[in-house]
Amino acid sequence: MHIGYGNSYHYNIDGTSLPRVQENKDLGVTKSHDLKTITHCNAAAAKGYHELWSRRRAFKCFDKEMFRILYPTYVRPHLEYCIQAASPCLIKDTNSLDRVQPVGTELVKDISKLLTMSA
Template identity: 35%
Template sequence: MDSGIECTLSKFADDTKLCGVVNTLEGRDAIQRDLDRLERWACTNRMKFNKAKCKVLHVGWRNPKHDYRLGEEWIESSPKEKDLGVLIDEKLNMSRQCALAAQKANHVLGCIKRGVASRSREVILPLYSALVRPHLEYCIQLWGPQYRRDIELLEASPEEGHEADWRAGAPLL
């Protein structure tokens, strides 16, 4: 057996997920059986899946990337998926998530800069804590930065060239 992680995550609707290890044909068949069972349940209960929203995310090293179907339709494969606001790609690399979080935080900081005349610590710090930090801390236990470049991106001074304006505030992380 290969020691690499091989997993397939199938996402349905907004919150239904099937996951399994697929380093063997039995693993692939188990996921397909679960999909068939899900389709039968939907038919029995006269419910329809929006199959266009169903995706398969193949995760891991040397993943065989099997094809799956829901009913008669093949499920599209996706290189990345966003779930609960967290972007996950097939390599489990969170660099893109870090970039998105920094971008959102800097956008909010720009809005504060344009909309608030005062630069005093008493004004900026509560705004930063309430409006900026949540973008940086949302689900950080899951996507916490691992690479130095991601950490530096999140710790970088907001809107380069305006450091003096934000000296009363706090660094991003």
């Protein structure tokens, strides 16, 4: 992976040329060649949605108390993983992570009524 647009060096190990890649994943953080975090934020949001829907399917009674236990335990760690290393700088990256919680609150009938009444 070449960082920056003007870097045209070709790297070799024992005479074998290393391939160029656009993204690299290290310790769960996806970094692109231009150091944007959109791929990491979208992957974290997708994992958050997946955990949210799998917990919703697993529990028949998904009420307010269950949401208060399950959301911080299973969903938030995916959204906050390595946020210090790959902090979302763009608004669209932040919005992709912030959209997960309103979807989760819409699944709970008691909370979704409160949100629609206050809006």
